[in-house]
Amino acid sequence: MLYTIENKIKEARNLKDVHILNTLEEINIVSDPIRLKILLTLGTSPKTAQDLSDALGVSRSKVHYHLKILEQNGIVEVVKTELINGITQKYFLPVAKAFIPNSQIFNKNLEEKLFSFKIDSKSYDLFKKDLDALIKKYNQATLEKDSFQVQIYKLS
DSSP states (O other): OOOOHHHHHHHHHTSEEEEEEOSHHHHHHHHSHHHHHHHHHHTTSOBOHHHHHHHHTOOHHHHHHHHHHHHHTTSEEEEEEEEETTEEEEEEEESEEEEEEOGGGGOTTSOOOOOOOOOOHHHHHHHHHHHHHHHHHHTTSOOOSSOOOOOOOOOO
């Protein structure tokens, strides 16, 4: 059975734009050299462990080991399975196009003021307009020792 470009495009569209890494363990998981190469090689095109083994020049058992760790920690997922000669082939993709560490992990000395909320896409334009006005208003201030950093991520 051929894996069509149409299927690849459909699956690539399902990737989140950003996956936030919220713990040092998650950062360590994706920063392992082989796992990082696996993620970069996967990109937005589903591949099997054998595909990755061939591309990376690493044994298939080693690729399987690292894929299992990535899958268990929600970094990659199986997007398709195929039965070929009695063997189930799994096709993997990362869960997102980009992985970003949560800045709080590196700023333990910062006073935590955490605000978290979700907004629907219909309200986003109004929110963005209000946010742009706030940024313009407060971006003029000179930074003092007691400053705050605000980050906003689009999660899809």
